[in-house]
Amino acid sequence: MSHSKHKRISVVGALAATALMALAACSSGGSTGTTTSGAAAGSGDKLITVGFSQVGSESGWRAANTKDIQETLTKENGFDLKFSDAQQKQENQIQAIRTYIAQGVDVIAFSPVVESGWDAVLEEAKAAKIPVVLTDRAVDSKDTSLYVTFLGSDFIKEGKAAGDWAVTEFGDKPTNIVELQGTTGSAPANDRMAGFKEAIASHTNLKIIASQTGNFTRSEGKTVMEGFLQANPSIDLVFAHNDDMGLGAIEAIEAAGKVPGKDIKIVTVDAVHDGMQALADGKINFIAECSPLLGQQLADVVKQVMAGKTPEKRIITTETTFTQEQAKAALPTRKY
Ligand code: AHR
Numbered sequence: 001m002s003h004s005k006h007k008r009i010s011v012v013g014a015l016a017a018t019a020l021m022a023l024a025a026c027s028s029g030g031s032t033g034t035t036t037s038g039a040a041a042g043s044g045d046k047l048i049t050v051g052f053s054q055v056g057s058e059s060g061w062r063a064a065n066t067k068d069i070q071e072t073l074t075k076e077n078g079f080d081l082k083f084s085d086a087q088q089k090q091e092n093q094i095q096a097i098r099t100y101i102a103q104g105v106d107v108i109a110f111s112p113v114v115e116s117g118w119d120a121v122l123e124e125a126k127a128a129k130i131p132v133v134l135t136d137r138a139v140d141s142k143d144t145s146l147y148v149t150f151l152g153s154d155f156i157k158e159g160k161a162a163g164d165w166a167v168t169e170f171g172d173k174p175t176n177i178v179e180l181q182g183t184t185g186s187a188p189a190n191d192r193m194a195g196f197k198e199a200i201a202s203h204t205n206l207k208i209i210a211s212q213t214g215n216f217t218r219s220e221g222k223t224v225m226e227g228f229l230q231a232n233p234s235i236d237l238v239f240a241h242n243d244d245m246g247l248g249a250i251e252a253i254e255a256a257g258k259v260p261g262k263d264i265k266i267v268t269v270d271a272v273h274d275g276m277q278a279l280a281d282g283k284i285n286f287i288a289e290c291s292p293l294l295g296q297q298l299a300d301v302v303k304q305v306m307a308g309k310t311p312e313k314r315i316i317t318t319e320t321t322f323t324q325e326q327a328k329a330a331l332p333t334r335k336y
Helices: 005-012 015-027 060-072 090-103 119-127 155-170 187-200 218-231 243-255 273-280 295-306 324-333
Strands: 035-037 048-054 079-085 107-110 132-135 149-152 175-181 206-213 237-240 265-270 286-289 314-316
Touching: 048 060, 048 090, 048 295, 060 079, 060 243, 060 273, 060 295, 079 090, 090 107, 090 119, 107 295, 119 132, 132 295, 149 295, 155 175, 155 187, 155 206, 155 237, 155 265, 155 286, 175 187, 175 218, 175 243, 187 206, 206 218, 218 237, 218 243, 237 243, 243 265, 243 273, 273 286, 273 324
Parallel strands: 048 079, 048 107, 107 132, 132 149, 149 314, 175 206, 175 237, 237 265, 265 286
Antiparallel strands: 035 079
């Protein structure tokens, strides 16, 4: 990209002042916690500067995703990665994106905490001629020119895989299901719920009797499950939108004197190490995989964009599902 930093800042105009204040806050330990790796000014080939705004550190999945991105977009691989953790707050992500615009990075990448409310900041990036790559999660902007591509999982398919498993597992038996939802308004929560409901729609014996967000965290999953157990004496199945909430549910079920995986079955999404261990141990019954290893795809897409190429508008991650037996076999070589 040949656009100069000065040109970008002049396009952004008045917004730059606000963003530069945010930048000052970040570099002095502000709430978004922006860090940079591999700057190496003046040495060798020009590095591609990528500003990445991460959702937070809510789950094992997120930890693996952050590690993979930081280990892939390195100086050795040609990148100067500026990384910030939004602590699951949209306002922090917007602030981080404005900071990256003001800094004049080559590419902005981010995993949007929720689907809505991005148009204004994405228009600012577009006006500054900085390409935006959506990783992991989608936005619901009607104007798809605001981002170059969206790379990540098919969350509807994951929810559907969980629902299909429930249909096979419970057959015609009357089944009470409780749902631990991900962050309200996030793409994975919206889509996994939709996919699961679609899969069980024609099986009226399968009933979702309670749904509540556990915000993708283990602690909130546990708290919400405790409430479900108190309010509902006969729960047959937990559908947790991620492993961490499923692991929280296991703690609540055991504390209530029941056996997870037997008295109450559990189906989750992710297949991170702790979830796979619980699956192999018989405490979770089935997992639909969601891969956090998006670093290489992101690196490839950024290099394509910098070479003036147009990547596919939607890049879908390849994924599978795991039974308890498959988890036992996969665990020894699992990377995360
Ligand atoms: O966006 C991916 C989801 O976010 C993962 O399934 C969940 O664990 C994470 O918090």
